[in-house]
Amino acid sequence: MQYWLMKSEPGDIAIDDVLAAPGSAVRWTGVRNYQARNFMRDAMQVGDGILFYHSSCARPGVAGLAMVASAAYPDPTQFDPNSQYFDAKATLAQPRWVSIDVRGIEKTPLLPLMQLRSMPGLEAMLLLQKGSRLSITPVTSCQWQIIDARLHAADVR
């Protein structure tokens, strides 16, 4: 069992959208970065925990919890000429990009990026490294526990 952080633009797919989807699950499409793809293809397993992160928005931060709900399979948008994610170099025989299914678990109080930066024990999080842009990053179980505890702490601020 491993843990991950996945970025999503809430204007595109917010945690609410995942939870509202049939079976609380959505297909994760449009990843066009090889490192992120390799995580999905080679490392992510059903049941892995996901920190659902809202990026490129007014209040970036962890907005909920989710889990990996499928193994990797070819991302259908790479074959669709009408998709913004179409890739002319991908073929059915040799797909280039993969999707996984992501199942929402819960929406949490927003844990803003700035707070993550200030929390002891998270200094090594890939998300927080200078220039980090990866949309999928591994999270250690230590980091997960620190964040999970904070997300579920009584609301006393």
Place this chain on the structure above:
DNA sequence: GCCAACGTTGGC
């Protein structure tokens, strides 16, 4: 909108 940082492309 700005801009730093990163990834990809393509000429050589």
Place this chain on the structure above:
DNA sequence: GCCAACGTTGGC
């Protein structure tokens, strides 16, 4: 293989 140019990400 090098590296400049370009496009994208994402916080602010």
